[in-house]
Amino acid sequence: MDVYSFLEAVREKSPVVHHLTNWVTIYDCAQVVKSFGASPVMAHAAEEVADMSGLASALVLNIGTLTADFIESMKIAARAANSHDIPVVLDVCGAGATPFRDKKCLELLDDAHISIIKGNSSEIARIAGHDVRTKGVDAGHVGSDLNGIAAELAALRQCTVVITGKEDIVADAHRAYIVRNGVDMMSHVVGTGCMAASVIGAFVGATPNDITSAAAAGLCCFEIASELAVKKSRGPASFKQYLLDYCFTLTKDDIVSMQKVGQ
Amino acid sequence: MDVYSFLEAVREKSPVVHHLTNWVTIYDCAQVVKSFGASPVMAHAAEEVADMSGLASALVLNIGTLTADFIESMKIAARAANSHDIPVVLDVCGAGATPFRDKKCLELLDDAHISIIKGNSSEIARIAGHDVRTKGVDAGHVGSDLNGIAAELAALRQCTVVITGKEDIVADAHRAYIVRNGVDMMSHVVGTGCMAASVIGAFVGATPNDITSAAAAGLCCFEIASELAVKKSRGPASFKQYLLDYCFTLTKDDIVSMQKVGQ
Amino acid sequence: MDVYSFLEAVREKSPVVHHLTNWVTIYDCAQVVKSFGASPVMAHAAEEVADMSGLASALVLNIGTLTADFIESMKIAARAANSHDIPVVLDVCGAGATPFRDKKCLELLDDAHISIIKGNSSEIARIAGHDVRTKGVDAGHVGSDLNGIAAELAALRQCTVVITGKEDIVADAHRAYIVRNGVDMMSHVVGTGCMAASVIGAFVGATPNDITSAAAAGLCCFEIASELAVKKSRGPASFKQYLLDYCFTLTKDDIVSMQKVGQ
Numbered sequence: 001m002d003v004y005s006f007l008e009a010v011r012e013k014s015p016v017v018h019h020l021t022n023w024v025t026i027y028d029c030a031q032v033v034k035s036f037g038a039s040p041v042m043a044h045a046a047e048e049v050a051d052m053s054g055l056a057s058a059l060v061l062n063i064g065t066l067t068a069d070f071i072e073s074m075k076i077a078a079r080a081a082n083s084h085d086i087p088v089v090l091d092v093c094g095a096g097a098t099p100f101r102d103k104k105c106l107e108l109l110d111d112a113h114i115s116i117i118k119g120n121s122s123e124i125a126r127i128a129g130h131d132v133r134t135k136g137v138d139a140g141h142v143g144s145d146l147n148g149i150a151a152e153l154a155a156l157r158q159c160t161v162v163i164t165g166k167e168d169i170v171a172d173a174h175r176a177y178i179v180r181n182g183v184d185m186m187s188h189v190v191g192t193g194c195m196a197a198s199v200i201g202a203f204v205g206a207t208p209n210d211i212t213s214a215a216a217a218g219l220c221c222f223e224i225a226s227e228l229a230v231k232k233s234r235g236p237a238s239f240k241q242y243l244l245d246y247c248f249t250l251t252k253d254d255i256v257s258m259q260k261v262g263q
Numbered sequence: 264m265d266v267y268s269f270l271e272a273v274r275e276k277s278p279v280v281h282h283l284t285n286w287v288t289i290y291d292c293a294q295v296v297k298s299f300g301a302s303p304v305m306a307h308a309a310e311e312v313a314d315m316s317g318l319a320s321a322l323v324l325n326i327g328t329l330t331a332d333f334i335e336s337m338k339i340a341a342r343a344a345n346s347h348d349i350p351v352v353l354d355v356c357g358a359g360a361t362p363f364r365d366k367k368c369l370e371l372l373d374d375a376h377i378s379i380i381k382g383n384s385s386e387i388a389r390i391a392g393h394d395v396r397t398k399g400v401d402a403g404h405v406g407s408d409l410n411g412i413a414a415e416l417a418a419l420r421q422c423t424v425v426i427t428g429k430e431d432i433v434a435d436a437h438r439a440y441i442v443r444n445g446v447d448m449m450s451h452v453v454g455t456g457c458m459a460a461s462v463i464g465a466f467v468g469a470t471p472n473d474i475t476s477a478a479a480a481g482l483c484c485f486e487i488a489s490e491l492a493v494k495k496s497r498g499p500a501s502f503k504q505y506l507l508d509y510c511f512t513l514t515k516d517d518i519v520s521m522q523k524v525g526q
Numbered sequence: 527m528d529v530y531s532f533l534e535a536v537r538e539k540s541p542v543v544h545h546l547t548n549w550v551t552i553y554d555c556a557q558v559v560k561s562f563g564a565s566p567v568m569a570h571a572a573e574e575v576a577d578m579s580g581l582a583s584a585l586v587l588n589i590g591t592l593t594a595d596f597i598e599s600m601k602i603a604a605r606a607a608n609s610h611d612i613p614v615v616l617d618v619c620g621a622g623a624t625p626f627r628d629k630k631c632l633e634l635l636d637d638a639h640i641s642i643i644k645g646n647s648s649e650i651a652r653i654a655g656h657d658v659r660t661k662g663v664d665a666g667h668v669g670s671d672l673n674g675i676a677a678e679l680a681a682l683r684q685c686t687v688v689i690t691g692k693e694d695i696v697a698d699a700h701r702a703y704i705v706r707n708g709v710d711m712m713s714h715v716v717g718t719g720c721m722a723a724s725v726i727g728a729f730v731g732a733t734p735n736d737i738t739s740a741a742a743a744g745l746c747c748f749e750i751a752s753e754l755a756v757k758k759s760r761g762p763a764s765f766k767q768y769l770l771d772y773c774f775t776l777t778k779d780d781i782v783s784m785q786k787v788g789q
Contacts, residue, residue: 022568023549023552023568024552024553024556024568025553027553028553064568065568065569065570066571067570067571068571068573094567094569097567097577097581098569098574098577098578099574099577100571100573100574100577101574133581135542135565135581136542136565136566136578136581136582137565137567138565188560188561188774189557189560190553190557190560190566191553191556234768234771234775235561235770235771235772235773235774235775236557236561236770236771236774237557237561237766237767237768237769237770237771238767238768238771241767
């Protein structure tokens with residue numbers, strides 16, 4: 001896969017990425033999109049989300065700090081995105097932690113077409129119907145085979161499924177990528193999962209005709225930046241700063257020499 | 264203009280700056296105010312905004328992640344600020360992106376006296392009645408002369424108008440300053456525009472009898488800090504950290520040797 | 527006091543710390559908990575807060591950007607925490623600034639058992655019934671003896687009281703600790719008070735059978751990290767980054783050689 005070409009598309013097209021996301025990591029979601037050269041916009045009022053999605057190239061939904069009203073705004077935004085034929089990324093943050101989260105995720109999935117469902121292992125397993133628990137927003141134990149779960153959910157929802165973890169799985173009904181970049185320090189930083197969903201939004205916004213490859217390329221670039229960042233950092237906070245800086249300065253050479261995307 | 268004297272006033276008086284702002288950049292808005300030596304407070308419940316504005320020296324409104332209810336709280340806060348005779352800064356973030364934003368900005372402007380309207384070129388042009396579009400929250404193309412638009416809106420609304428960009432315009436009915444400090448890296452960092460509005464709030468809170476000069480001085484100080492920051496930074500995230508550190512450590516010497524404020 | 531043993535418990539047990547907190551410092555509250563090795567989760571929908579508290583080891587409530595609805599969710603969460611016998615920390619952020627804040631704090635205190643009430647001097651004095659004013663969210667003047675106020679409120683509410691300041695007081699009905707670590711730079715950074723409440727949440731979540739000691743130990747660790755951070759930093763933003771990094775890397779040696787906890 002020519003990962004760098006996907007990054008080049010983001011930098012050239014600077015897609016607007018509309019977010020309805022959580023209040024914890026909203027800044028970092030916006031900044032990571034901007035660091036990659038795209039244009040983030042955060043707006044959630046029911047009265048304007050359709051208009052905002054209408055001028056965007058991708059929509060990112062993240063249920064981290066959901067409320068019932070917020071989910072209704074997400075539905076309006078997702079339907080508008082569908083009607084404009086722009087990709088919709090759903091981060092099922094915390095699915096498996098409470099029945100309310102599970103219910104609202106399923107409502108979103110039933111109400112509009114979601115292009116990419118993204119979560120950690122227990123979040124995705126829960127949305128695929130497995131009886132697992134998520135520890136707040138950190139992954140719980142998942143007994144089953146993750147590749148199988150990704151393929152199962154991709155087939156069920158006719159979409160791309162992303163499971164983040166030590167290795168990331170990016171699968172649709174026809175194929176699966178494995179992204180082997182990334183570092184353990186990401187798990188010590190709040191919001192790296194949310195940022196990954198926003199990065200995917202920027203990449204699929206720039207290359208909407210091949211969203212599975214674009215999602216894998218986006219994750220790969222983000223995680224290459226993490227590998228560069230961890231060498232300079234002293235802990236999670238300096239790591240996040242280097243990460244956001246390297247997303248901005250990543251070169252073709254960095255990508256070509258470091259990418260680890262398999263099938 | 265003796266820019267440093269305005270900074271000195273902020274540090275000496277430590278004005279309380281009450282914000283109703285967006286959820287994306289709320290932390291940075293608070294921190295930049297604190298870095299300059301003032302005291303930020305963020306509160307938006309309809310039941311308390313009048314009381315909070317009553318103990319503040321300036322009020323900053325930013326519609327970045329507006330909802331209808333939030334705008335109602337802004338109206339209460341703005342009327343309270345008017346009755347206490349403290350300056351009100353309105354950042355018309357995203358005006359020109361959706362009809363809802365335009366409508367709510369105009370409601371705010373009609374409902375209370377706004378002392379300073381601040382935005383990028385397309386946001387201000389839209390509020391001045393021009394037919395332009397904002398690309399999410401990033402400036403769209405504005406054909407007309409920006410100085411003219413600023414003067415026009417200042418006359419129409421009897422206020423000071425700030426247009427941020429490569430050069431910033433700070434104009435009221437009688438005069439206009441041009442602030443020529445600042446660096447391009449600011450456009451790669453989420454929230455520098457919002458922070459600029461909060462900085463203006465701190466400066467006009469300390470010098471309420473000359474808000475046009477205070478606004479220009481505040482922008483100048485913020486942007487001198489950006490010029491110092493960019494020399495040390497490796498990307499947008501380290502840049503923002505240096506920026507917030509330099510706002511805290513700016514010296515008289517920095518200001519006097521670097522200020523570029525013209526008329 | 528063996529402060530390090532409390533830090534070890536946090537790192538070994540990695541307690542889930544459920545927050546209903548403010549939108550300004552929510553990220554830093556989550557990250558400081560994660561930096562110490564615990565697992566933060568932020569969730570405020572009335573429909574799920576009881577479930578989320580049910581899987582947590584501690585609950586942290588912070589009224590910084592309160593609304594009436596948000597307080598209702600806090601009540602549900604606090605009652606659920608009581609029924610699961612997990613400690614509840616309440617940061618009475620801004621008490622004494624507006625009547626609405628005072629009223630809502632008292633409602634929370636009357637509605638469920640709060641294990642730890644935390645605030646700065648004027649916030650705590652106000653909640654203890656004294657006629658003092660808070661300057662937004664920064665401490666106002668408190669004439670009376672702080673140790674007396676802490677003991678008085680601890681007896682009244684049958685809880686532990688934490689007053690943060692140059693020296694921190696951690697008192698229950700039977701004893702009081704004084705934590706003498708910390709640096710003045712903390713007062714120039716937005717959110718260090720909120721982060722302190724979250725740190726207390728992580729420590730009491732790991733050691734729920736001795737919450738007064740755990741709270742003092744948590745503050746001590748956080749403030750030792752601040753002492754290490756200030757030596758490296760250039761201003762408030764770099765200071766915060768070093769602070770969050772040092773919370774992650776603190777060693778037994780750091781704690782033993784630097785701790786200043788008296789009685």
